[in-house]
Amino acid sequence: MSAAAQKPEVSAAAPVLEARGVTKVYSVSAGLFAAPRPLTALAGVDLAIRAGSAIGLVGESGSGKSTLARLLLGIEQPTGGAVLFDGKPLGALSRRAVARRVQPVFQDPFGSLNPSHGVAEIIGLPLAVHRVGDKAARVAELIDQVGLPRRVADARPRELSGGQRQRVAIARALAIRPDVLVCDEPTSALDVSVQAQILNLLADLRRETGVALLLISHNLSVVGHLCERVAILYLGRVVEEGPAADVLAVPRHPYAKALAASVLSVGGTGLPDLGLGQEWPNPLAIPSGCRFHPRCPSVVDACRETDPALTGVPGGSADRHTACLRVAEGTL
């Protein structure tokens, strides 16, 4: 668990994968004769993933984490803003070209592996689709790399444990040597005892292969273990962003504080108890002003009217930002 000491140096180069002012609005059917209602999943999100870096994305359900993941994977297109790959818009690249660069690891390894295929077939599929490399040799190499015994190659997913399945999913994602791995809550469907193993595997693979990680989680401690930067998402907006160690040690935004405090409570499986009341965030009805104000313990009148922008934190390091009026004023 000494990942913090072993984190590789991050180059200050241009990001490999970047979301720039990305918005995503879905229209939700409200019934047969009612007009569809807009659901704002993301409202102007900036996120940059540099080569070989690990960035954490934290937020509750409904905060837009998984939507952002799908946009970064190119499975869906943003309604506004742009997803850039090496500075080029993702839309200008072909589906296959994007696939070579970004690969997903899904939350539920019971759903992400096709139950009618064997393990070797699952891991080898990206190699077959992209016609790269010696399939048999590469599959064996990947099975070793993710710490599975060679004999699982002949097994079906249902014969494996949750942790083993997630290793298979990671091997599949790494098969075509992508630049970025988008891990959408890779441990939340697993037993607590296995979660740390999978996180350590991701850290090891990052060190060995130089793949960049986007780690999506609702758990700040998971992110702190693996990532050097963290962005906290609330209702489709980044509310705090900065070096993981700083944000975890001294969270500034009230929402980040609540998340950091909830880490201490024994949760593990479900969502953390934030102690922020029952006002569940609803992307169909985003509050006026600061979108966090109905749940904020430090709310003032101005919060109900002004939507705060992401700005530098007074007294914080230069690469640290929050979207909170009171932090910007210096009164929080």
Place this chain on the structure above:
Amino acid sequence: MSVPAAQVRRPARWRAALTHKSLVIGGGVVLLIAIAAILAPVLTPFDPAQPDIANRLKSPFWMADTVPGHYLGTDQLGRDYLTRLLYGARISLVIGLVAVAISATIGITLGLVAGYFGGKVDAVIGFVITTRLSMPLVLIALAVVAIAGGSLTTVTLVIGLLIWDQFAVVTRTATQQARSADYVRAAEAMGCSLPHILAREILPNIMPAVIVVATVELANAILLEAALSFLGLGVQAPLPSWGLMLSEGKNFMFFDPWLITLPGLCLVTLTMAINLMGDGLRDALRSGRR
């Protein structure tokens, strides 16, 4: 010992399938009829279309005026009835299988596309399915035969092109469920082509449902062929179709009732066996998963 898991499990899965009685009994009967149909020329020395006026309407072996050699008697033209039943099984099975192959291809394709894309594509294909469901089969067969004339090919095509609706409906629903699975999302993120996603990722997982529909539709197609042939819209004389034999025998039903009892019994046995097999298959496939 590093025995690959798959080699150990396959026979176990088959043994588990054999515990389903209806599958064993139904499948056994179907297999028996299929073997008899294939071996028809070996099993009987007679020609199914060869009349023998001297030996007209002879009774089967358990009745008084039976003729040695003709175990199930002869029909109104003196043709050996056992031979005609055996060759009739060939026609029933061939028409059934070809018609199901045609309808499965159409129905599965439409269902996969409708279920995967949803939205407008789904609405259009849904309309096509409804249109098909609103067309009465026999009426269409009547019109087609009036235009093209009845033949083995026509009746196979008419049935094959009309019974795809169940395939489409079941495939569409199963695909809607499968398409939201993460392994489909993974295939999309991998850059897999659409045919690959539909045929290799989704189809294998909805196969159990499709196989069950196939058995039901096989029995359905065989009954339809018999019905159309009975009405004179299907297989034409002198080909030995069970439906045609029923139709030809009905004039003699008061004096020689076995002329319609025997082909009727064959039809009932075959369709019941197929349905029984389908039921067993469904149970076996259901318990085989997870």
